[in-house]
Amino acid sequence: MTEHVKSYYAASANTHAPFPSLDEQLECDVCIIGAGYTGLSSALHLVEKGYSVVVLEAARVGFGASGRNGGQIVNSYSRDIDNIEASCPPDQAKLLGSMLFEGGDIIRERIKRYDIQCDLQQGGVFAADTERQLHELKAQQRRWQKWGNDQLELLDKEGIRQVVGSDRYVGGLLDKRGGHIHPLNLALGEAEAIRSQGGRIFEQSAVTSIEPGQPALVRTAKGAVKARFVVVAGNAYLGNLVPELAGKSMPCGTQVIATEPLGEERARQLLPQNYCMEDCNYLLDYYRTTGDHRLLYGGGVVYGARDPADIERLIIPKMLKTFPQLADVKVEYTWTGNFLLTMLRLPQFGRIGHNIYYMQGYSGHGVTCTHLAGKLLAEALSGQAERFDAFAKLPHYPFPGGRLFRIPFTAAGAAWYSLRDRLGV
Structure with missing residues (x-):
């Protein structure tokens, strides 16, 4: 079974x-x-x-x-x-x-x-770490409006602080047709x-x-x-x-953690409107609060769908980069799951x-x-x-390197994009 x-x-x-x-x-x-x-x-x-x-x-x-x-x-x-x-x-x-x-x-x-x-719950936000990412979100807003989504709101630095209790972002794009x-x-x-x-x-x-x-x-x-x-x-x-x-x-793994219950007041300090969030990085972080007021935080990609040995070690630093005020919070659940790339x-x-x-x-x-x-x-x-x-x-193209080398080739490409994200270029 x-x-x-x-x-x-x-x-x-x-x-x-x-x-x-x-x-x-x-x-x-x-x-x-x-x-x-x-x-x-x-x-x-x-x-x-x-x-x-x-x-x-x-x-x-x-x-x-x-x-x-x-x-x-x-x-x-x-x-x-x-x-x-x-x-x-x-x-x-x-x-x-x-x-x-x-x-x-x-x-x-x-x-x-x-x-x-x-x-x-209604509403999701794309959060920009850099001005380059915010510029890309402005272009995304124009594209989506062209194709019929009139429920978008561009957020500046002050605006995004109204939807997430973090100093990390320079702006974002709220999609009220999103949700969780x-x-x-x-x-x-x-x-x-x-x-x-x-x-x-x-x-x-x-x-x-x-x-x-x-x-x-x-x-x-x-x-x-x-x-x-x-x-x-x-x-x-x-x-x-x-x-x-x-x-x-190619199957790929992503890791998720869920904290202990934070209580409604503390959960709303993190995400006042209860929107879900994802950043704009190539290997992105995504997070939201749950119905019982936990923070659920995910990110990272393991190419080839190998289960990492220590999910907390991979994800908690990401969570604390966004929410350093959660340093005292316990993580109660960790898991991984595969998507197909x-x-x-x-x-x-x-x-x-x-x-x-x-x-x-x-x-x-x-x-x-x-x-x-x-x-x-x-x-x-x-x-x-x-x-x-x-x-x-x-078209359905095979990965370069075939089944033997597709994982290292793809990981190398991802490493380049991740470096570009960190440099803000």
């Missing part, structure tokens, strides 16, 4: 009934591999359209990044729309730009429709919504093989599913089940053959983009593939 990691999220998860493991032969319209946000969003949109759906999860619902992330609803993609406009044909860029803020809207709609209790949630409780709530709509989820049911065909056959250790369509949604936890996907992406830092959508679909590689922007992915997948299977194909047409 593979259970959730010992995180703050697992310790504060809503009461939920586990799902059975698969020990029979089933047939359905769509078999989805993975019960993270990509798989759950896909399943929920599909069952709402009347499809029969089976979701197979190797561990528990939300076991991977979906149940371990920083809980931040951050708009756009890991590469912003200016990068897309510079490298894509105008029609494709227009379609991708039109979806920049849709993922967050989908999350809020899911929460409202199914009454998911996951501590939803308890990510595991969102995943569990979506799983219950799928169950309520007649979808079937099986935990502890790792897929051992996918046999192409019409129908395709998906096997686990004790069961099998015949399906008209298969959706591969394992992301950083897919392993080598689909070798052609593994070669063009692509060479372009843009997600990889596509098809293998006629009826096997995949979505992966959100490169750190998975909370919102996964929810968009599920909606686009449901559209594609219903015969409206234009928006799905706008993503599928993005």
Whole structure:
């Protein structure tokens, strides 16, 4: 039995009934591999359209990044729309730009429709350490306004002190269409919504093989599913089940800590409006307060998804750089989780053959983009593939150095960008 990691999220998860493991032969319209946000969003949109759906999860619902992330609803993609406009044909860029803020809207709609209790809070801030970063945020504001986000506010040095109790920043950009949630409780709530709509989820049911065909056959250790369509949604936890996907992406780890409860008064001294925060560095810090008034702080990247031995040693200095007033505070939870990085830092959508679909590689922007992915997948299977194909047409480049050298090559590149951040150039 593979259970959730010992995180703050697992310790504060809503009461939920586990799902059975698969020990029979089933047939359905769509078999989805993975019960993270990509798989759950896909399943929920599909069952709402009347499809029969089976979701197979190797561990528990939300076991991977979906149940371990920083809980931040951050708009756009890991590469912003200016990068897309510079490298894509105008029609494709227009379609991708039109979806920049849709993922967050989908999350809020899911929460409202199914009454998911996951501590939803509105508002997120991008914080600038340097004048160069603040200049880039001004450009980001113009880009996002062009694509329809009219809920942005540029913050100067005095303005950002109104939203965060730290002297670290020279300014920032408030996105009122951002926000934060308890990510595991969102995943569990979506799983219950799928169950309520007649979808079937099986935990502890790792897929051992996918046999192409019409129908395709998906096997686990004790069961099998015949399906008209298969959706591969394992992301950083897919392993080598689909070798052609593994070669063009790289799992990466990020570390998170949660303090002891601070009490509401002290929590609001840190973040007076209860916005979530992330800085603008290449290897960024992100943080927020929780529903029970802890500070949750994350950052750093471990290329290749190795679990570091001492998460506190890595993250506490980052937290104290931002909030030196927390030197007396105890850390009660530490954990790590993996996201999937692509060479372009843009997600990889596509098809293998006629009826096997995949979505992966959100490169750190998975909370919102996964929810968009599920909606686009449901559209594609219903015969409206234009928006799905706008993503599928993005190139999927392998990392330089192949699987053997991709980690040191990528780490070297990250070290250069981190040095540039420290120098403020």
